[in-house]
Amino acid sequence: MPTEIAPLAQTVGLDIGTTTVRAVIADVIDEQLEIIGVGEAEARGMRKGVISKPDLAVESIKRAIEAAERMAGQEVRDVFVGLSGAHIKGENSNGMIAITGRNREITPEDIQRVLDTACAISIPSGREVADVLPQEYTVDDQDGINDPIGMLGARLSASVHIITSPVATKQTIQNCVNRAGFHVADTHLTQLAAGESVLTDNDKEYGCAIVNIGGETTGLAIYMRGVVWHTAVIPVGGAHFTNDIAFGLRTPVPAAEHIKREHGCASRMVLDQTERGFGPEMIEVPSVGERASRSVSRGMLTEILEPRAEELFTHVYEEIKRAGYDRQLSSGIVLTGGGAMLAGLTEVAEAVFDAPVRLGQPNESEEVAHPGYATAVGLALWGANATQGVRLQRQQEQEREERAVSTKLKEWFGLKKRTA
Ligand SMILES: Nc1ncnc2c1ncn2[C@@H]1O[C@H](COP(=O)(O)OP(=O)(O)OP(=O)(O)O)[C@@H](O)[C@H]1O
Ligand SMILES: [Mg+2]
Known part of the structure; x- marks a missing residue:
């Protein structure tokens, strides 16, 4: 008799990013995620998607998961973790x-x-x-x-x-997650995890690319006929836009980050459509050191951001072309990751790719309705599916073994009767 598969009670996604560590705890009900805990912490000890200072990373991981645990009102152990970095x-x-x-x-x-x-x-x-x-x-x-x-x-x-990937990448993740008090159930490439949470079956079937723009990396994955045909990681992300502002406007990096998020627009065309509004025409820019702050126009900010956006997407487009999938992605390109939040970015991407581009974000709950949560939610989702898959496989193997044993028994009894 087939054994009943108990529903997988819980799944945890952990996205150890260069900028932010995010944890998502979810119950799995009827193959859907019900998010019960969300936590994030500033990422420390990370460079270009990989852990560079384990002591600092352990603390960030701990803080993010513990925040999610507090919200969920329960403790977790096994987590599905994202794999990222330019060496993959x-x-x-x-x-x-x-x-x-x-x-x-x-x-x-x-x-x-x-x-x-x-x-x-x-x-x-x-x-x-x-x-x-x-x-x-x-x-x-x-x-x-x-x-x-x-x-x-x-x-x-x-x-x-x-x-x-380099052997050390997974090992370091495992060590850090263990030291934080948790256990790695499995790892999955971050942009593929993001794809799990924001792409539809039709997107994957008819052809699309996911472009996950993080802090220091951008992950690409190409889907067609329901499966993955190409993946790549480009060592450029949102931090490069911030650094360009800091350098171009001679302002400290934290001020540049604030200006980017509050007033930044990567597209001249979008900026010119004034009804969309990006705050005041002139922006107050703090200077480095003791000097007085200055006023800079939003247009000037866009002059810094637009070439960087064009350069990033040209790089991605060349990767898609090299793989032979340009002109084939009928479902277009989906942008995820915190870096995708920059205003005007989808419009620049549409111009470079000459294809439809949309912003992707999870829709499971309000707390995760943000492109930056695509990976963490996707990891939880992928973990739930992978675990369910493994359970099914185990169940099938068990049934096969039971059938084999019963066939053997029948043969044996048959033999006994004939020899009797
Ligand atoms: N509202 C916003 N407007 C513009 N950029 C934003 C906004 N919010 C976040 N970002 C940018 O998103 C980037 C971080 O994205 P994300 O959290 O996905 O990265 P990460 O996963 O930590 O890094 P990585 O994937 O490279 O390891 C930062 O560069 C940040 O400046
Ligand atoms: Mg990321």
Whole structure:
């Protein structure tokens, strides 16, 4: 008799970003997330998406999860954590196996075998496979198959997207999360997690790119026919816009950050549509040191921000073109991450990509309705699905074992009767 799968009670997403650490605790009800705890802390000890000073990172992780725990009114242990950083690489690979035996159906074991073959790539020492995302299968000459289990064939091939990362990246995450008092259930690439929370099945089916603009990195993932075909990380994020302001207007970085958020607009075209309003025409800019503050026009601020936005999106567009997916993304481009909050950014992106661009944010609750929460919510969601998947697989394996045992018993009894 099939064993009932108990609903997964809870899932926790932890996004250790360069600017902010965010934690989301959610109950899983009817495959939907019900957010019960949200916490964030200023990220310290991080550089370009990776932990550079573990002692400081541990404190930030602790503060973010504990804040979420206080809101949820309960303690957690297992967390699904985002993997990020410019050293993470994605590549596609293929593998093929023979299905031996006449008229034999393809089994889950064959799938595992063909995936293992597809993953047999040479990896430089010091790196490891962080994730394997199956794309499509081919049975004999029939390609584009999502689930070949039960099909008949002599040859089975699989294409996969393999994500590799320096061994130290995951290890450091695990150590820091442990030291903070929690346990890493699994890791997932941050932009793919963001994709989980803001993309629809149709987006992934018809082709779209997610561009997650963080503090010091921008993650890209391309989806088509429901699966991932390309991933990349560009070491540029919102902090570069802030630094440009600090340098261009000769103002301290915290003042530049404030000016960017309050008055910044990356698009001259949007700025000229005055009805959208960006506060006063002239902005008070504090000077460095003892000097008096100055007044700067909003137009001048846009002159600093627009070229940086164009440069970032040109970089992303070239990556999409190199992968061969320009002109193919019919569902357009979705921007997430705190950096995507800059006014006028979607308009600059539309001009560079010549495709529809929208801002993506989770819609599970008010607390997470912000592009910066796409990753943390996506990790919780992905964790819930992955765990459910593992449970299903375990259940199927158990049922298969039970069937095998009962067949053996029947054979044995049959044998006994005949020999009796
Ligand atoms: N309202 C806003 N307007 C403009 N930029 C904003 C706004 N809010 C946040 N940002 C920018 O978002 C960036 C941080 O985004 P996010 O929190 O997604 O990054 P992170 O995940 O910490 O970093 P990374 O992904 O690079 O590791 C900062 O550069 C910040 O200036
Ligand atoms: Mg991030």
